[in-house]
Amino acid sequence: MAVEHVGDIMARQLLTLSQDATLKDAHDLMREKSIRHIPVVDKDSGKLLGVLTQKRMIATVMSLLADYGVSALERRERQVRVMDIIDSDFESVDAKAPLTEVVPFFLSNKHGCLTVVDQDGRLEGMVTSSDFVRLCAELLKERSKA
Numbered sequence: 360m361a362v363e364h365v366g367d368i369m370a371r372q373l374l375t376l377s378q379d380a381t382l383k384d385a386h387d388l389m390r391e392k393s394i395r396h397i398p399v400v401d402k403d404s405g406k407l408l409g410v411l412t413q414k415r416m417i418a419t420v421m422s423l424l425a426d427y428g429v430s431a432l433e434r435r436e437r438q439v440r441v442m443d444i445i446d447s448d449f450e451s452v453d454a455k456a457p458l459t460e461v462v463p464f465f466l467s468n469k470h471g472c473l474t475v476v477d478q479d480g481r482l483e484g485m486v487t488s489s490d491f492v493r494l495c496a497e498l499l500k501e502r503s504k505a
Contacts, residue, residue: 366454369484377402383436396472405481409445
């Protein structure tokens with residue numbers, strides 16, 4: 360198995376939101392698709408604007424619940440723009456980056472995902488800690504056969 364670069368293990372078919380999406384859109388998408396990270400991209404250029412994490416989404420929902428109660432949650436979620444809660448201070452990597460270079464990112468930052476962008480900042484994919492676990496499982500399986 361010749362897996363050396365981020366592009367070899369990254370997910371390419373991503374669910375994304377545009378900059379005009381709301382917290383309600385994000386909450387529904389995370390719940391329906393069982394995902395923990397949603398890239399937010401400019402709908403015109405495809406450039407990555409930020410990432411909404413499950414942790415940030417839950418914190419915002421909990422704050423809305425505390426402030427307004429359950430009965431107002433859905434209405435309030437529709438009023439919060441994802442652009443107001445995304446993590447816009449994030450690291451990205453090129454698909455050709457060696458996997459050995461991104462491992463320390465996951466170990467030291469405890470982040471669950473790393474976005475992959477082209478030289479113009481357009482989203483190409485995402486690599487997650489789960490992708491590394493899958494790779495590890497495949498490598499261990501191959502090793503046990505040898």
